[in-house]
Amino acid sequence: MTNLLAKKSWSPYLVxxxxxxxxWFAFATVDRPLGITTAFEHxxxxxxxxxxxxxxxxxxxxxAKREKGEKPIIGWExxxxxxxxxxxxxxxxxxxxxxxxxxxxxxQKRFGPSIAKRWTAAFLSAALMMFGARLAQGxxxxxxxxxxxxLAVSSxxxxxxxxxxxxxxxxxxxxxxxxRHV
Amino acid sequence: MFDSLDKLALGFITxxxxxxxxxxxxxxxxxxxxxxxxxxxWTVVKIMGTAVVIGSIGVYALIEAQFATFHVKPLLxxxxxxxxxxxxxxxxxxGYCPGTSVAACGEGRRDAMIGVLGMLMGASVYxxxxxxxxxxxxxxxxxxxxxxxxxxxxxxxxWIGTLTVGGAMFWLYDWxxxxxxxxxxxxxxxxxxxxxx
Numbered sequence: 001m002t003n004l005l006a007k008k009s010w011s012p013y014l015v016x017x018x019x020x021x022x023x024w025f026a027f028a029t030v031d032r033p034l035g036i037t038t039a040f041e042h043x044x045x046x047x048x049x050x051x052x053x054x055x056x057x058x059x060x061x062x063x064a065k066r067e068k069g070e071k072p073i074i075g076w077e078x079x080x081x082x083x084x085x086x087x088x089x090x091x092x093x094x095x096x097x098x099x100x101x102x103x104x105x106x107x108q109k110r111f112g113p114s115i116a117k118r119w120t121a122a123f124l125s126a127a128l129m130m131f132g133a134r135l136a137q138g139x140x141x142x143x144x145x146x147x148x149x150x151l152a153v154s155s156x157x158x159x160x161x162x163x164x165x166x167x168x169x170x171x172x173x174x175x176x177x178x179x180r181h182v
Numbered sequence: 183m184f185d186s187l188d189k190l191a192l193g194f195i196t197x198x199x200x201x202x203x204x205x206x207x208x209x210x211x212x213x214x215x216x217x218x219x220x221x222x223x224w225t226v227v228k229i230m231g232t233a234v235v236i237g238s239i240g241v242y243a244l245i246e247a248q249f250a251t252f253h254v255k256p257l258l259x260x261x262x263x264x265x266x267x268x269x270x271x272x273x274x275x276x277g278y279c280p281g282t283s284v285a286a287c288g289e290g291r292r293d294a295m296i297g298v299l300g301m302l303m304g305a306s307v308y309x310x311x312x313x314x315x316x317x318x319x320x321x322x323x324x325x326x327x328x329x330x331x332x333x334x335x336x337x338x339x340x341w342i343g344t345l346t347v348g349g350a351m352f353w354l355y356d357w358x359x360x361x362x363x364x365x366x367x368x369x370x371x372x373x374x375x376x377x378x379x
Binding site: 124141154 | 183184185189190191192193194195196197198199200201202203204205206207208209210211212213216217219220221224225228229230231232233234235236237238239240241242244245248249250251252253254255256257258262263264265266268269270271272273274275276277278279280281282283284285286287288289290291292293296297298299300301302303304305307308309310312313315316318319325327328329330331333338339341342347353367
């Protein structure tokens with residue numbers, strides 16, 4: 001067992017199987033789907049409320065939430081995100097698979113060694129990604145796994161289009177040939 | 183403001199397992215995700231596909247036994263289409279998705295940590311500009327919280343069976359192929375192509 005936990009990688013099929021079972025666990029224990037980005041939205045909303053208490057009454061965002069009988073909280077989803085960080089940290093410590101890199105090698109090959117360039121791109125692209133996830137109310141976890149496994153029409157459309165756009169973007173950025181030579 | 187303590191604890195436990203699995207599956211790595219979009223590494227599809235097939239069987243069984251309920255996101259065409267386009271561009275440039283970027287932070291990746299700050303900003307922009315976004319999200323029609331079996335008036339088990347058979351065939355093909363190309367297994371192959379520093 002220790003041996004298995006110390007391995008740097010597991011079969012993707014085994015990992016997928018266990019994530020599938022984990023989704024049963026989430027539905028069975030708290031009746032919620034695995035999802036990441038809700039916690040980020042709630043953090044942003046709670047911060048806005050803390051900075052300016054009037055925001056809660058004035059903003060359309062909180063009004064729309066109230067209409068649906070929801071409100072941003074520090075909840076199950078929030079602890080899920082903290083847990084993902086701790087879990088990945090634990091796994092990488094146990095296997096020694098630590099990667100304290102500032103620039104991924106594939107990026108560096110194509111766009112050079114500038115940390116400023118990579119970090120600016122990472123900040124802005126991650127912001128765009130999160131913005132898109134909140135427009136659609138889900139991400140790779142919330143739509144891509146939890147939604148598709150419920151056979152939700154919205155999720156199958158979201159993940160198909162998002163991956164198609166990501167494929168087009170990746171080919172535009174790295175090109176077929178460029179990748180062959182890496 | 184807070185969920186009950188047992189829910190917070192369950193969320194934490196679920197998250198720890200999720201993060202552990204994402205790291206062990208190598209999904210917390212820029213190279214693995216970008217190379218999936220370039221069709222050079224099929225790890226992401228294998229993980230997600232297996233999770234969806236296995237997950238759908240158990241979750242539909244739980245719902246039919248009334249141990250759980252549906253949590254389907256509404257098909258708001260504007261939000262889904264615009265969101266997917268922003269999400270796809272962002273994910274390809276960033277090289278992580280929201281969950282795997284948090285896992286990548288745990289692995290020590292600095293660019294993912296910057297990205298998590300960016301994600302907080304993206305979420306803030308959404309919250310602050312929501313009044314302008316609402317017409318876009320709702321503007322192209324709302325089909326409601328529909329599932330594929332509902333829309334097609336078929337049994338969900340027909341869909342789940344098809345997904346299971348499709349997944350099994352993909353797995354079998356992958357297994358036969360890895361047996362045939364006996365030399366460096368697919369894993370070593372990608373390590374050779376993309377050496378880590």
